[in-house]
Amino acid sequence: MTKRLLLTGASGFVGSHVLRHVLVNTDWQVVCPVTFTHKGVQDRIRVSLGNREDFVDRTTLIKVDLASPMTSVTAAAFGKIDYVLNLASDSHVDRSIEEPAPFVINNVSLICHLLDWARNHDNLEKFVHISTDEVYGPAAIGQDHVEWEDLHFPSNPYSASKAAQEDICYSYWRTYGVPLILTNTMNIIGEMQDPEKFVPLIIKKIISGEKIQLHGDSNGVTGSRFYLHARNQADALLHILLNQEINKYSIENHVKVPERFHIVGEKELSNLQMTELVASYLGKSFDYEVVDFRAGRPGHDLRYALEGSRIAATGWKAPLSLEESLEKTVKWTLENKEWLYL
Numbered sequence: 001m002t003k004r005l006l007l008t009g010a011s012g013f014v015g016s017h018v019l020r021h022v023l024v025n026t027d028w029q030v031v032c033p034v035t036f037t038h039k040g041v042q043d044r045i046r047v048s049l050g051n052r053e054d055f056v057d058r059t060t061l062i063k064v065d066l067a068s069p070m071t072s073v074t075a076a077a078f079g080k081i082d083y084v085l086n087l088a089s090d091s092h093v094d095r096s097i098e099e100p101a102p103f104v105i106n107n108v109s110l111i112c113h114l115l116d117w118a119r120n121h122d123n124l125e126k127f128v129h130i131s132t133d134e135v136y137g138p139a140a141i142g143q144d145h146v147e148w149e150d151l152h153f154p155s156n157p158y159s160a161s162k163a164a165q166e167d168i169c170y171s172y173w174r175t176y177g178v179p180l181i182l183t184n185t186m187n188i189i190g191e192m193q194d195p196e197k198f199v200p201l202i203i204k205k206i207i208s209g210e211k212i213q214l215h216g217d218s219n220g221v222t223g224s225r226f227y228l229h230a231r232n233q234a235d236a237l238l239h240i241l242l243n244q245e246i247n248k249y250s251i252e253n254h255v256k257v258p259e260r261f262h263i264v265g266e267k268e269l270s271n272l273q274m275t276e277l278v279a280s281y282l283g284k285s286f287d288y289e290v291v292d293f294r295a296g297r298p299g300h301d302l303r304y305a306l307e308g309s310r311i312a313a314t315g316w317k318a319p320l321s322l323e324e325s326l327e328k329t330v331k332w333t334l335e336n337k338e339w340l341y342l
Contacts, residue, residue: 003028004080005241008066008114009087010048011040013193014130014230018085020048021234023055031078033064038090038106041342044192066110070117078117083241084127086114089162091132092196096158097298107161111168119176126241128181129169133226133262134159135184138301146307147184147260155301173258179246182260183237184306189325190230191332195340199227199326202275203333204340206286214271215300216290222272223302226265229325232318236263239316264308267322277323281330 005022009015010032022030036042049055064074066088089107090096096103111129118127136145137153152167154160166182173180189199205212216222240261247258269277272288279286320328333339 003082005030006078006081006084007032007087008085008110009040009089010034010061011036011042011045012038012087012091013044013190013197014188014233015087016044016048016192017190017230018087018234018237019045019059021231021238023049023052023058025238027058029058029060031060031062031081033062033066033074033078033088035063035065037065038067038088039092039194041192047192066114067106068109068113070113075117075121080123081121082123082125084114084118084124085237085241086111086127086129088114089165091158092194093134093156093158093300094196096161097156100157104157104161104164108164108168111165115168115172115178118178119172124179126179126181126244126246127169128183128237128240129165130237131166131182131184132159132162133184133186133304133306134301135163135166136304136306139303139305141303144305144307145262147262147310148257156298170258174249177248179248180258181240181244181246182258183240183263184260185233185263186226186228186265186304186306188230188233189227190329191336192339193230193329195342198271198274199278199329200333200340202278202286203282203330206275206279206282206284207337207340209287212275212286212288213291214275214288215302216271216292217302218292220290222270222290223300224268224270225274225304226268226306227274227322227326228263228265228318229320229322229329232320232325233263235319236261236311236316239314240311243314261311261314262306262308263311264306265322266318268305269322277326278330281327282334
């Protein structure tokens with residue numbers, strides 16, 4: 001029997017890529033709770049479905065705000081669900097710094113209400129919660145954070161809200177037996193990304209000839225990130241759903257934590273190197289200045305890094321290289337410039 005997936009955040013950037021990837025690679029039915037009010041854009045779902053009537057038939061959109069308590073009516077509309085991929089969260093660091101309380105409250109509320117539904121849903125096989133590398137805080141040069149070895153040291157309200165989500169998920173796994181798997185991932189790139197994010201932002205600035213401000217230290221050295229295309233992220237999540245067993249809490253068997261996987265980018269690039277690569281695909285030069293990362297964004301971290309050997313050991317490898325991913329993203333954005341003005 002075909003599976004039914006509850007995909008939250010489907011109108012978000014990453015969620016829309018996950019929706020497309022699941023529809024292309026499975027025969028599953030996908031249920032998508034959406035609001036279009038938390039940076040979600042309905043056009044992303046339209047583009048992801050394309051002109052495929054079979055994709056439309058297999059996708060159910062339910063207008064509901066997960067930050068509000070879930071009613072029995074909404075639960076009935078969801079129906080029987082086998083898997084959950086939870087990508088719903090506000091995710092922009094600058095907005096979390098400007099308005100921290102509503103930002104944090106939204107992210108904490110939605111995970112609590114979703115887990116309250118999950119703990120009472122007897123058919124649920126897997127609940128995969130998607131988190132971020134930022135929960136660990138900054139990584140020193142040469143350091144990669146490791147699953148269940150490194151602690152949470154979030155540097156800003158966004159990353160603190162994601163750390164809180166993880167801890168709440170853990171408590172529901174421990175107390176109620178929610179079949180939890182946690183994932184942490186890197187900076188995501190790809191088509192249809194919000195223009196406030198780094199890659200579309202620098203594409204827009206390079207095209208318009210504006211000077212680019214790059215975060216760096218007092219010596220002019222820019223920060224760095226590992227980048228991963230959204231379809232690579234989607235491929236890893238589908239791999240986990242299809243192949244990974246659930247850890248159930250057991251004192252007797254010394255099982256004290258649920259499964260967790262770091263979904264990592266293959267290559268680390270400085271902010272300047274990333275800008276240079278984008279400019280090369282645009283065929284344009286650019287002007288930039290390095291600004292103090294602490295002055296430009298309080299709570300900003302110069303470097304994040306995750307150790308990715310656990311998911312690699314399961315046989316997963318990113319389908320697209322960073323260069324292929326980025327070139328594809330830049331080309332698509334040039335052909336669809338309206339996405340730079342969302």
